[in-house]
Amino acid sequence: MRLDQKLIAGMIAPRTRVLDVGSGDGALIDYLFRTRGCDARGIEIDMREVTRSVAHGLPVMHGDADHDLAHYPDNAFDYVVLQRTLQAVERPREVLRQMLRIGRHAVISFPNFGHWRLRLQLLTSGRMPMTAVWHTQWYETPNIHPCTIRDFLALCQEEGYVVDRWLAIDEVGDRAPWRRSIRLANLFGEQALFLLRRRDA
Numbered sequence: 001m002r003l004d005q006k007l008i009a010g011m012i013a014p015r016t017r018v019l020d021v022g023s024g025d026g027a028l029i030d031y032l033f034r035t036r037g038c039d040a041r042g043i044e045i046d047m048r049e050v051t052r053s054v055a056h057g058l059p060v061m062h063g064d065a066d067h068d069l070a071h072y073p074d075n076a077f078d079y080v081v082l083q084r085t086l087q088a089v090e091r092p093r094e095v096l097r098q099m100l101r102i103g104r105h106a107v108i109s110f111p112n113f114g115h116w117r118l119r120l121q122l123l124t125s126g127r128m129p130m131t132a133v134w135h136t137q138w139y140e141t142p143n144i145h146p147c148t149i150r151d152f153l154a155l156c157q158e159e160g161y162v163v164d165r166w167l168a169i170d171e172v173g174d175r176a177p178w179r180r181s182i183r184l185a186n187l188f189g190e191q192a193l194f195l196l197r198r199r200d201a
Contacts, residue, residue: 114148
Protein backbone atom coordinates (compact mmCIF):
# COMPACT_ATOMS: atom_id res chain seq x y z
CA MET A 1 0.00 0.00 0.00
CA ARG A 2 1.03 3.60 -0.51
CA LEU A 3 1.99 5.66 2.51
CA ASP A 4 -1.17 7.79 2.37
CA GLN A 5 -3.29 4.62 2.36
CA LYS A 6 -1.57 3.33 5.52
CA LEU A 7 -2.15 6.66 7.24
CA ILE A 8 -5.79 6.71 6.09
CA ALA A 9 -6.26 3.24 7.58
CA GLY A 10 -4.91 4.58 10.87
CA MET A 11 -7.67 7.22 10.93
CA ILE A 12 -10.45 4.63 10.60
CA ALA A 13 -11.86 2.90 13.67
CA PRO A 14 -12.05 -0.92 13.61
CA ARG A 15 -15.32 -2.69 12.72
CA THR A 16 -16.86 0.30 10.97
CA ARG A 17 -18.60 0.73 7.60
CA VAL A 18 -16.33 2.29 4.99
CA LEU A 19 -16.86 3.45 1.41
CA ASP A 20 -13.65 4.04 -0.55
CA VAL A 21 -14.35 6.43 -3.43
CA GLY A 22 -11.75 6.03 -6.18
CA SER A 23 -10.61 2.74 -4.67
CA GLY A 24 -8.13 1.88 -7.43
CA ASP A 25 -6.92 -1.71 -7.09
CA GLY A 26 -8.74 -2.16 -3.76
CA ALA A 27 -5.60 -2.31 -1.62
CA LEU A 28 -7.09 -0.11 1.13
CA ILE A 29 -10.38 -2.04 1.18
CA ASP A 30 -8.53 -5.34 1.49
CA TYR A 31 -6.33 -3.99 4.29
CA LEU A 32 -9.28 -2.57 6.26
CA PHE A 33 -11.18 -5.84 5.95
CA ARG A 34 -8.24 -8.08 6.93
CA THR A 35 -6.65 -6.03 9.72
CA ARG A 36 -9.44 -3.86 11.14
CA GLY A 37 -12.55 -5.96 10.59
CA CYS A 38 -14.25 -3.19 8.61
CA ASP A 39 -17.20 -3.63 6.28
CA ALA A 40 -15.32 -1.89 3.45
CA ARG A 41 -16.42 -1.47 -0.14
CA GLY A 42 -15.46 0.78 -3.02
CA ILE A 43 -16.46 2.59 -6.18
CA GLU A 44 -13.98 3.14 -8.99
CA ILE A 45 -14.26 4.87 -12.38
CA ASP A 46 -11.56 2.77 -14.11
CA MET A 47 -13.20 -0.46 -15.24
CA ARG A 48 -9.86 -2.29 -15.37
CA GLU A 49 -9.29 -1.58 -11.67
CA VAL A 50 -12.86 -2.64 -10.87
CA THR A 51 -12.31 -5.95 -12.69
CA ARG A 52 -9.01 -6.45 -10.88
CA SER A 53 -10.59 -5.78 -7.49
CA VAL A 54 -13.57 -8.05 -8.10
CA ALA A 55 -11.23 -10.82 -9.31
CA HIS A 56 -9.59 -10.63 -5.87
CA GLY A 57 -12.97 -10.94 -4.15
CA LEU A 58 -13.30 -7.28 -3.19
CA PRO A 59 -16.71 -5.52 -3.21
CA VAL A 60 -15.98 -2.75 -5.72
CA MET A 61 -18.53 -1.24 -8.13
CA HIS A 62 -17.98 0.78 -11.25
CA GLY A 63 -18.93 4.38 -10.45
CA ASP A 64 -18.08 8.05 -10.61
CA ALA A 65 -17.62 10.30 -7.56
CA ASP A 66 -19.16 13.27 -9.35
CA HIS A 67 -22.45 11.54 -10.14
CA ASP A 68 -22.96 8.30 -8.20
CA LEU A 69 -22.57 9.41 -4.57
CA ALA A 70 -25.98 11.09 -4.81
CA HIS A 71 -27.61 7.64 -5.02
CA TYR A 72 -26.43 6.54 -1.55
CA PRO A 73 -28.73 7.10 1.45
CA ASP A 74 -27.87 9.49 4.28
CA ASN A 75 -25.52 8.13 6.97
CA ALA A 76 -25.00 4.82 5.15
CA PHE A 77 -21.33 4.68 6.24
CA ASP A 78 -19.15 5.60 9.20
CA TYR A 79 -16.32 6.75 6.92
CA VAL A 80 -16.17 7.80 3.27
CA VAL A 81 -12.64 7.89 1.87
CA LEU A 82 -11.38 9.87 -1.13
CA GLN A 83 -7.75 9.03 -1.75
CA ARG A 84 -5.76 11.22 -4.17
CA THR A 85 -8.89 11.93 -6.19
CA LEU A 86 -10.19 15.31 -5.00
CA GLN A 87 -8.11 17.20 -7.57
CA ALA A 88 -9.48 15.01 -10.39
CA VAL A 89 -13.23 15.37 -9.76
CA GLU A 90 -15.35 17.91 -11.65
CA ARG A 91 -17.08 19.36 -8.58
CA PRO A 92 -14.90 18.99 -5.46
CA ARG A 93 -17.24 21.01 -3.21
CA GLU A 94 -20.26 18.87 -4.13
CA VAL A 95 -18.29 15.63 -3.78
CA LEU A 96 -17.29 16.65 -0.23
CA ARG A 97 -20.92 17.52 0.57
CA GLN A 98 -22.07 14.12 -0.65
CA MET A 99 -19.33 12.33 1.28
CA LEU A 100 -20.37 13.99 4.53
CA ARG A 101 -24.03 13.33 3.81
CA ILE A 102 -23.59 9.58 3.34
CA GLY A 103 -20.84 9.20 5.96
CA ARG A 104 -20.33 10.46 9.50
CA HIS A 105 -16.67 11.13 8.69
CA ALA A 106 -14.74 11.86 5.51
CA VAL A 107 -11.07 11.02 5.02
CA ILE A 108 -9.40 12.86 2.17
CA SER A 109 -5.85 12.71 0.81
CA PHE A 110 -4.54 14.91 -1.97
CA PRO A 111 -1.25 16.17 -3.41
CA ASN A 112 -0.41 19.67 -2.18
CA PHE A 113 0.05 22.10 -5.05
CA GLY A 114 1.53 24.63 -2.61
CA HIS A 115 4.72 22.57 -2.06
CA TRP A 116 7.89 24.64 -2.43
CA ARG A 117 9.31 22.52 -5.28
CA LEU A 118 6.19 23.12 -7.37
CA ARG A 119 6.31 26.83 -6.65
CA LEU A 120 10.00 26.99 -7.55
CA GLN A 121 9.61 25.01 -10.79
CA LEU A 122 6.74 27.22 -11.89
CA LEU A 123 8.67 30.37 -10.99
CA THR A 124 11.96 29.39 -12.63
CA SER A 125 10.74 27.53 -15.71
CA GLY A 126 7.38 29.20 -16.31
CA ARG A 127 5.95 25.75 -17.05
CA MET A 128 3.67 23.39 -15.15
CA PRO A 129 5.80 21.56 -12.57
CA MET A 130 6.60 17.84 -12.41
CA THR A 131 7.44 15.88 -9.23
CA ALA A 132 7.02 12.32 -7.93
CA VAL A 133 3.45 13.21 -6.91
CA TRP A 134 2.58 15.48 -9.88
CA HIS A 135 4.14 13.27 -12.52
CA THR A 136 2.16 13.72 -15.74
CA GLN A 137 2.32 16.40 -18.37
CA TRP A 138 -0.35 19.11 -18.11
CA TYR A 139 -2.06 17.89 -21.30
CA GLU A 140 -2.36 14.31 -20.01
CA THR A 141 -3.11 14.83 -16.33
CA PRO A 142 -6.51 13.95 -14.86
CA ASN A 143 -5.96 16.70 -12.28
CA ILE A 144 -8.36 19.52 -13.12
CA HIS A 145 -8.65 21.18 -9.69
CA PRO A 146 -5.21 21.25 -8.04
CA CYS A 147 -5.31 22.87 -4.62
CA THR A 148 -3.08 23.70 -1.68
CA ILE A 149 -3.52 22.74 1.95
CA ARG A 150 -4.60 26.29 2.72
CA ASP A 151 -7.14 26.22 -0.13
CA PHE A 152 -8.64 23.03 1.26
CA LEU A 153 -8.84 24.41 4.80
CA ALA A 154 -10.55 27.54 3.49
CA LEU A 155 -13.16 25.37 1.75
CA CYS A 156 -13.74 23.36 4.96
CA GLN A 157 -14.25 26.62 6.86
CA GLU A 158 -16.71 27.93 4.24
CA GLU A 159 -18.70 24.69 4.38
CA GLY A 160 -18.61 24.46 8.18
CA TYR A 161 -16.72 21.15 8.34
CA VAL A 162 -14.80 20.22 11.48
CA VAL A 163 -11.21 19.07 10.93
CA ASP A 164 -10.65 16.35 13.53
CA ARG A 165 -7.15 15.51 12.31
CA TRP A 166 -4.73 16.47 9.55
CA LEU A 167 -1.28 15.41 8.42
CA ALA A 168 1.25 16.75 5.92
CA ILE A 169 3.73 14.19 4.59
CA ASP A 170 6.25 13.73 1.83
CA GLU A 171 6.19 11.02 -0.80
CA VAL A 172 8.87 8.83 0.83
CA GLY A 173 7.08 8.60 4.15
CA ASP A 174 8.36 11.27 6.49
CA ARG A 175 5.69 13.05 8.46
CA ALA A 176 6.17 16.76 8.50
CA PRO A 177 7.73 18.03 11.75
CA TRP A 178 5.81 21.28 11.13
CA ARG A 179 2.47 19.54 11.71
CA ARG A 180 1.18 22.27 13.99
CA SER A 181 1.86 25.02 11.45
CA ILE A 182 -0.48 25.14 8.47
CA ARG A 183 1.71 27.71 6.70
CA LEU A 184 4.82 25.51 6.94
CA ALA A 185 2.86 22.37 6.07
CA ASN A 186 1.52 24.16 3.01
CA LEU A 187 5.08 24.97 1.95
CA PHE A 188 6.82 21.67 2.77
CA GLY A 189 4.15 18.96 2.70
CA GLU A 190 3.93 17.04 -0.58
CA GLN A 191 0.65 15.38 0.38
CA ALA A 192 -2.10 16.17 2.87
CA LEU A 193 -4.58 13.99 4.73
CA PHE A 194 -7.69 15.24 6.50
CA LEU A 195 -10.28 13.61 8.74
CA LEU A 196 -13.49 15.67 8.61
CA ARG A 197 -16.97 15.61 10.06
CA ARG A 198 -20.04 17.81 9.89
CA ARG A 199 -20.45 20.27 12.74
CA ASP A 200 -23.75 18.64 13.72
CA ALA A 201 -22.37 15.08 13.60
